[in-house]
Amino acid sequence: MNKGLIQAVGAYTIWGLSPIFWKGLSEIPAMYSLAHRMFWTFVVMALLQMLRRSWPMFREQNSSKRSQIIGVMSALLLGTNWLIWVWAMNVDRVVEGSLGYFINPLVSVFLGVVFLGESLRRRQWLAISLAAIGVLWLTVSVGSLPWVSLVLAGTFGFYGLSKKLTEQTPINGLTSEMLVMLLPALTYLLICSFNGSQNLNEIDSIEILLLITSGFFTAAPLLLFANAVKEVPLSVIGLLQFLAPTAQFLLGVLAYDEPFDMMQLVGFIIIWSALIIFVTDSFTSSKKLNAGKN
Secondary structure, eight states, X not given: OOHHHHHHHHHHHHHHHHHHHHXXXXXXXXXXXXXXXXXXXXXXXXXXXXXXXXXXXXXXXXXXXXXXXXXXHHHHHHHHHHHHHHHHHHTTOHHHHHXXXXXXXXXXXXXXXXXXXXXXXXXHHHXXXXXXXXHHHXXXXXXXXXXXXXXXXXXXXXXXXHHHHOOSOHHHHHHHHHHHXXXXXXXXXXXXXXXXXXOGGGSOHHHHHHHHHHHHHHHHHHHHHHHHHHHSOHHHHHHHTTHHHHHHHHIIIIISOOOOOHHHHHHHHHHHHHHHHHHHXXXXXXXXXXXXXX
């Protein structure tokens, strides 16, 4: 197994098992966990930049207005995604959260058509249509829109689009986003500390350790993924990306005993069918492309 493949599997494994980590902070308000996540991820990225002695390159890549605007937009999308995910873990909506990441690849493809002028093959349109039908089915059967899934898929889809548009390296891009998040995070933590609504004295040592390590837990899979994309074919990445939501889904149903009835199963089967069509089409297209090059 090559280095890139190991990194990709590592990233998706960490993301797949992430409900276990965030469940450890379920007694802490989501906003407070998010603020710590932002701060400690910035600390990790700052240390990494220092070790690499790459701050001059970061300043150079982040000097243009375009890079700064994309950095702010990326930070807002990523912060929203993190907040909804942590909140979903706190209120036992792991299954609904996993659905968002099952839908995400299809959202990304659709955004590529709308914003980047990419074209879709017939089977890809079929996959997106089936996914929309699955979401509609879940909305009607459950009686409410699965907004957690849609917000997670939408924010991460647009976040991926912003990474397509930026000229920064993955490390510098993430550092830029954490720099945008740093001031709001510190402001929120100071307000909580001064008004007594939340402070570290009221949190046990295990939760404090989890808050501190949330920075590494956040940065590690993002950097593993960024490096893997350079070495692993996108067709393989497309197959591997379903490891994370599959693990999340199984944890929600089997480990956390979240309700999952027959009507929900039908909706998930429709969406899984869309993903099978999408992955099969991507894999077949990739094989034909490689055969043409040879």
